Amino acid sequence: MNAEHMIHNANQIALYFSSYPREEAVAGVLDHLKKYWERRMKDQIIQYVAQGGAGLHELVVDAVKRLDVPQKHATPR
């Protein structure tokens, strides 16, 4: 996904949760990324944050720092 698009999407999620108390908000963003983002997108945003995360809402940055990508379950056929 192009970076601009990814930043826009992630920030929209953060904006929704930003009306909640901070801890809840970070947890909300994190939960959302875990539940709905595919591996490629998660990898991309983790990498982007590692490179500084320019333009990302601070809630996103905090959530992504806690985002761990699980081992895949299925084995390819």
Added chain:
Amino acid sequence: MALIQETDYGTPHILAKTQVTLEIDGKPVTVPAGTSIMRAAVESGVPVPKLCATDSVEAFGSCRLCLVEIEGRKGTPASCTTLAEPGMKVRTQSPKLARMRRGMMELYISDHPLDCLTCSANGNCELQDMAGVVGLREVRYGYDGANHLQPGKDLSNPYFSFEPSKCIVCSRCVRACEEVQGTFALTIQGRGFASKVSAGGTDFLSSECVSCGACVQACPTATLIEKSVTEKGQGDRSVVTTCAYCGVGCSFKAELKGNEVVRMVPYKDGKANHGHSCVKGRFSWGYATHKDRILKPMIRAKITDPWKEVSWEEAIGHAASEFKRIQAKYGRDSIGGITSSRCTDEETYLVQKMIRAAFGNNNVDTCARVCHSPTGYGLSNTFGTSAGTQDFDSVNDADVILVIGANPTDAHPVFASQMKRRLREGARLIVIDPRRIDLIKSPHVQAQFHLPLKPGTNVAIINALAHVVVTEGLVAESYVKERCDVAAFELWRKFIAEERNSPEAVEAVTGVPSADVRAAARLYATGGNGAIYYGLGVTEHSQGSTMVIGMANLAMATGNLGRRGVGVNPLRGQNNVQGSCDMGSFPHEFSGYRHVSNDAVRVSFEQAWGVPLQGEPGLRISNMLDAACDGTFKGLYVQGEDIVQSDPNTKHVSAGLAAMECVVIQDLFLNETASYAHVFLPGSSFLEKDGTFINAERRIGMVRKAIPPMAGYADWEITIKLSEALGYPMHYSHPSEIMDEIARMTPTFAGVSYEKLERLGSVQWPCNEKAPEGTPIMHIGSFVRGKGRFMITEFIATDERTTDRFPLILTTGRILSQYNVGAQTRRTENNVWHSEDVLEIHPWDAENRGIREGELVSLTSRAGDITLPARISERMQPGVVYTTFHHAMTGANVVTTEFSDWATSCPEYKVTAVQVQPAKRLSEWQEHYKEAKRRTTQILSQTGAD
């Protein structure tokens, strides 16, 4: 199955608690109080002659054929207009009654053409039947006197004819148009002998008529009759099935002659439609056998090559080997698929199963992504279920109806008729919509409030309504305390009470006078049962999910949930969009909305399907296209969807598809997406297969095979073949076995089986041990998630803003006669009502730009530009323009952008900043489209070049 003849009870069914017992022809009969003698007689098996009565409309008492004698009473009252009373002794037959009835019939027949043998209704005409029933043997008056035998036919409607010479002026049609449909297009003009039926003084096509066909169905003679019956003759067998158009899910009898459909008649036992329909379901089925249907599998190496017809084996083998090759080269996650909201539950279930089990990933999505995905998100987070809370009949108990971002008379016509009936009975109406939709003012219906908000400000309005409820002490405190999560409520109450959410504070943003918002909020909160109905005007926004949550908050705060007459009800678009979501079409969840990361659920599927499954969500449609542009997604299987035409930002969709190496399309027609395909698998229409659809009220309705699949296989059979070729065989010999698996694997469907559906007609999920016959109303006593959860709904304006360059807002929508991308309806006579998409624009905006009615205009956004004709209309507010996306050539989605709902990626179809200017020629995209379409749809027939 033989031709089904439903019993006509003469007058409508009465809902009453008290019963009365009377005697008819010596037999005791018990009926609900308020029932007519006629109905009581028919229910007890005693038919009474009749002409002007039929059970879809109130009795009128004009033909005098249904006379009876009542012991102890003078005269011979009409049984259709006389109510049954306790202890009454009724006689339906006597020499006197027989004489009188014969006399009446004689009068009718003396003014009726005697061409029975060549009449289209021969054998299916109540006048003919009654002549036989009353034993009419001669007509003493002769046929020379003044009569009505001359007037010509009105053939203007494409689907039915009106032949006044056959009319007996029983007014059944007039009453059907008023009471059943609610359009009031017909009147009886003149009096006495001069009286005649008139479509408002003009022909049917130019009248207010919406071609629902209720009058045709009610007509006892051949005066109003389907042209298809005139052309093909009457059917000899019926198959009861479910409409394949919209989410109302009307039940129909398909009447056939051999394997040819002769007509579709709405089925009286259908619990979603009670014998009514709209133009699409009743008349617009010709697409199913249209000459454009592709009936042979086809393949090609490049999308610029002509298609080559091949055998099923070759096409399936090619698709499977391409998918395997792509996965070997680019990885397991490099392919995916899209399930169809038009196909059956069973078919959808199989597609997602194939993707998860045979592709080995979760890259499955469905077109609900682009319509009601926010409904799923919002309602499951607040209530615990991804579906509407009520059945349609619940509206009969509503006192205040709040319609938000929906246009039911066009998009959900049969439910709109039911809603209008309730409004005529006195329920009050609030409409929140940027456009002045028809419902706001229609015959005998007038909205109390229309809040014409600016597109994109839904959340501000719903917050303002809730602000009034909270700050004016209108919260249903004890309901909230008992039923909802109190901590979440208090947090929300504090937020919503803030001054910035008041109607006054948001007025500048929404454009709606604060006094109206206050009054509407008070009405909804205090007017009795408050019911919310909403459509895509809610979901297709960057805050679509927030808005769904906002409506759920408002309903909980006022206690308007968990009983009849209330609720939060999505009016869902396509016939099976509810079902496709229920069946696990989303990349993050299995059937029944259970997340793929839920270990217990995933393990149960791994055991049942015998393969390991991924526990991480897959790609959504928009992400698949992004990944394709990035080079990591290369293959796609699409069943019965047309994402090129239906999804936003056409150029982006096309670029994504063009970057793929194998696109497999399974459809009836070479649709727009097929222009980018390498394999085409010919699908089957709803008439050609068994299965189920689930409508907007969670009702699982049967779809029954009326004719054999024209291309050889039903869609579920094709998926099985593909899966087998991929090395994952599935063993089902009938869709009922697929439903058995769905029931085994999905708690909310645990009690569903074809046997039960056959027995009950239809059933609403959840259907399980707790609710063996289904659940019409949800959340009675407690919410599915336990406590109802209030969530904060901060209004955040969309990033799609008007600018000097793009000063207007475009919003998109639907109309009655066309359906979605138009693949079906454009291949019917419905084009007489809507042959092209037009741009509706307010007179001021038109005048400012020098735009005149009917002239071409260019519509430009930052995503692209198209050209289409203008229609100047005061239904629009200044600053807002509107169009539909029924025609591919218009390319409305060339203009819409990639902005979408924050939670679900549902596109923001309802808000695009645009400019409109007079134009002379088609846009570049449209020119390119014409040429590309020609190039990418050539078929090399087996005998040579096309």
